[in-house]
Amino acid sequence: MGDKQNKKNAIKNYLKKQINKNRYILGVAAGSGMTAKYAEQGGADFILALNSGRFRLMGVSSLAGFLPYANSNDVVMDFACKEIIPMVKKIPVCFGLCATDPTIDLHDYIDLIKKKGFAGINNYPSIGLVDGLFREALEEQGITYDKEVEAIRIASEKGLFTVAFVFNEEQAISMVEASADIICVHLGLTNGGSLGAKKILSLQAAKRMAVNIFNECNELNPNIIKMIYGGPVNKPIDVQYMYDDTTIMGYIGGSVFERIPNEQTLIHITKSFKQTNDFQFDELIGKITDGLGSQDDYINFTKKYISLHYMDEISLNEVAELLNLSRSYLSTLFKKEMGISFTQYLINFRLNRAIEILKLEKLPLNNIAEMVGYPDYTQFSKIFKKYKGVSPKNYIKNNEETIL
Numbered sequence: 001m002g003d004k005q006n007k008k009n010a011i012k013n014y015l016k017k018q019i020n021k022n023r024y025i026l027g028v029a030a031g032s033g034m035t036a037k038y039a040e041q042g043g044a045d046f047i048l049a050l051n052s053g054r055f056r057l058m059g060v061s062s063l064a065g066f067l068p069y070a071n072s073n074d075v076v077m078d079f080a081c082k083e084i085i086p087m088v089k090k091i092p093v094c095f096g097l098c099a100t101d102p103t104i105d106l107h108d109y110i111d112l113i114k115k116k117g118f119a120g121i122n123n124y125p126s127i128g129l130v131d132g133l134f135r136e137a138l139e140e141q142g143i144t145y146d147k148e149v150e151a152i153r154i155a156s157e158k159g160l161f162t163v164a165f166v167f168n169e170e171q172a173i174s175m176v177e178a179s180a181d182i183i184c185v186h187l188g189l190t191n192g193g194s195l196g197a198k199k200i201l202s203l204q205a206a207k208r209m210a211v212n213i214f215n216e217c218n219e220l221n222p223n224i225i226k227m228i229y230g231g232p233v234n235k236p237i238d239v240q241y242m243y244d245d246t247t248i249m250g251y252i253g254g255s256v257f258e259r260i261p262n263e264q265t266l267i268h269i270t271k272s273f274k275q276t277n278d279f280q281f282d283e284l285i286g287k288i289t290d291g292l293g294s295q296d297d298y299i300n301f302t303k304k305y306i307s308l309h310y311m312d313e314i315s316l317n318e319v320a321e322l323l324n325l326s327r328s329y330l331s332t333l334f335k336k337e338m339g340i341s342f343t344q345y346l347i348n349f350r351l352n353r354a355i356e357i358l359k360l361e362k363l364p365l366n367n368i369a370e371m372v373g374y375p376d377y378t379q380f381s382k383i384f385k386k387y388k389g390v391s392p393k394n395y396i397k398n399n400e401e402t403i404l
Contacts, residue, residue, distance in 0.1 A: 011046075011092050011119060011161045012181055015225060018045050019249050027163070027184075027227065029096075029254030031057045033083030039257060040088050047088055048122050048163065048252065049080035050096035056258050062189070065125050072098035072125055073109070077116070085117045092119035094163050099123055099151035100143045110155050120161030120181070123148035128167035128186060145171060153178035163252075165229065169216040176220045183217050183224055184252055185210045187231025204339025206231045207242055214247055225249050237303050244352040298323055298330065299337045303345075310350050311373045316342045350374070351387055358396065365392050 018025050027046050028039040031053025039047065051072045052065035065072065076096050084093055095118040099106065113121060127138065127145045138144070149171075152162045156179040164180035166172040172183055187206045206228075214226045227250040233239055234256045242248055302319050319342075320330045334342050350372040357368050366377040369392075374380035385391045390398065 006159075007119070008156075008159050008161050008181070012225075015045060015182075019225070024243065024248075025225070025227070025250035027229075027250065027252035028257050029053055029229075029252060030084060031055070031258060032079070033087040035258050036084045036093070037087040040091055044091060045250070046092045046094060046119075046161075046163075047084060048094050048096055048124070048254075049076050049084050049118075050122070050124050050254065051075045051098075052096075052125070053254060053258060054079055056255060062255065066129065071101070071103075072096075073101055073104065077112075080118070081116055092161055094118060094120040094122045094161065096124040097121045097151055097155075098125055099148045100127060102143075106147075106151050106154055110151065110158055110160065113155075114158060114160055118160070120163060121151065121155045122163040123151060123165055126165050126167075126186070128165060128171065129188075146174075149174045149178050152180050156180065163227075166213060169213050172213045172217050173220065176217055176224060181225060182227055183214070184227040184229050185213050186229050187233060189230060202337060202339040203232050203238060203241055206233065207246065210242065210248060211246055218247065227252055229253070235300065235303070237307050241348075244348065295333055295337075298325065299334060302330070302334060302342070306346055306349055310346065310353060311371055313373065314346070347383060347387060351384060354380075354384070354392075355395075358392075368392075 015025055025045040026043065027048060028035065028044045029048040029050045029052070030036040030039060031050065035053070036047045036049075050065065051070070052062035054075055055064035055069075056062055058064075080093065080095065095113045097109075097113070110121065126148060127135070127143065128148075130138065148164075152164050152175060156162050162178075162180045163182040163184055164175035164178070165184050165186040166175055167186055172185075175183055187209065210228055217224055217226060226248055228239075228242055228248055229252040233242055233251065234253075239251045242251070301323060305319055305322070306314070316331055316334075317327050320327045323330065331342060334345070338345055340348075354368050354372045357363065357371060363371075365381075369375070369377045369380035372380075374383070381391055384395070388395060
């Protein structure tokens with residue numbers, strides 16, 4: 001039992017060190033050895049082998065992982081043992097376990113998972129993504145989320161590392177009590193790309209949901225690792241927005257690392273080769289980066305523009321002109337997608353950047369104000385107090401232990 005727990009604790013200690021070092025950790029849900037191999041080289045902290053990843057690489061929606069096209073556990077065992085386990089050298093690989101599979105004994109199957117070299121498990125596909133009458137019918141037949149909790153508990157007792165997808169406060173509490181090592185709030189189907197789900201949570205609503213769930217977790221175990229997955233979070237800037245003013249410690253991505261980049265890159269590269277003498281790669285990258293045309297592209301451009309120019313004097317009029325849109329249209333579109341106005345988003349972005357600078361550098365407050373777009377310190381101080389509840393000076397006093 002000691003050796004079992006030693007391996008599990010070694011992974012936890014490794015992740016805690018990464019959090020202390022980099023502030024956040026990153027998990028990648030992979031459907032192929034190539035994704036896993038290069039994700040590890042890029043700095044991923046662990047890999048999830050999920051059946052939906054395999055379907056993504058077939059050009060099919062991740063939802064195929066919930067339908068009877070193949071046995072989920074067989075799919076994962078096959079491709080992960082052949083491709084991911086041999087390719088990943090240094091970081092943990094977790095098996096996406098369909099715990100409600102009636103053809104397996106959980107104890108025996110989890111022993112097999114361990115024997116095959118997996119460091120842990122994750123409860124996927126999860127009943128948590130099913131609702132309505134179908135969910136009720138499944139639960140009447142004993143196909144419930146409780147089976148997933150049981151799987152996490154058994155795996156933890158056997159010394160495997162456990163990553164628990166949760167969808168509400170009650171499930172999070174159950175998973176904490178089952179000794180899950182990571183509580184990951186699943187925010188729904190990933191938005192973005194040609195196969196993305198249309199009905200999604202806004203970033204604002206997603207952030208509220210995650211914070212509420214993690215508040216419950218902190219009551220039971222404030223040291224548990226807290227991560228997010230899916231939903232409207234599909235860009236680094238979205239992840240940063242989720243991190244700001246929360247206790248979230250990391251992000252797990254699937255489509256954002258496999259489907260969306262492949263879709264965008266293959267479409268643009270194919271088009272560039274189709275056009276005679278069009279081999280200007282820099283121009284191609286520019287097109288991919290700009291990607292103007294759809295409503296999502298306008299929002300992504302606006303967020304990116306803020307991240308690049310927040311230190312300057314910028315306005316919604318300026319961005320609307322660049323996009324050749326009316327100010328009112330862009331304003332309505334941005335608020336609908338983000339849940340807050342352009343001005344509020346810009347202020348939040350600037351203030352959170354200011355706090356990051358405060359934590360890293362000992363600089364005069366008026367200099368920090370200028371660095372985040374407020375040449376008038378009085379205005380900066382007034383806005384800071386309005387949104388953060390205290391003045392910049394009092395913020396420093398209240399957080400002396402965390403500020404260098």
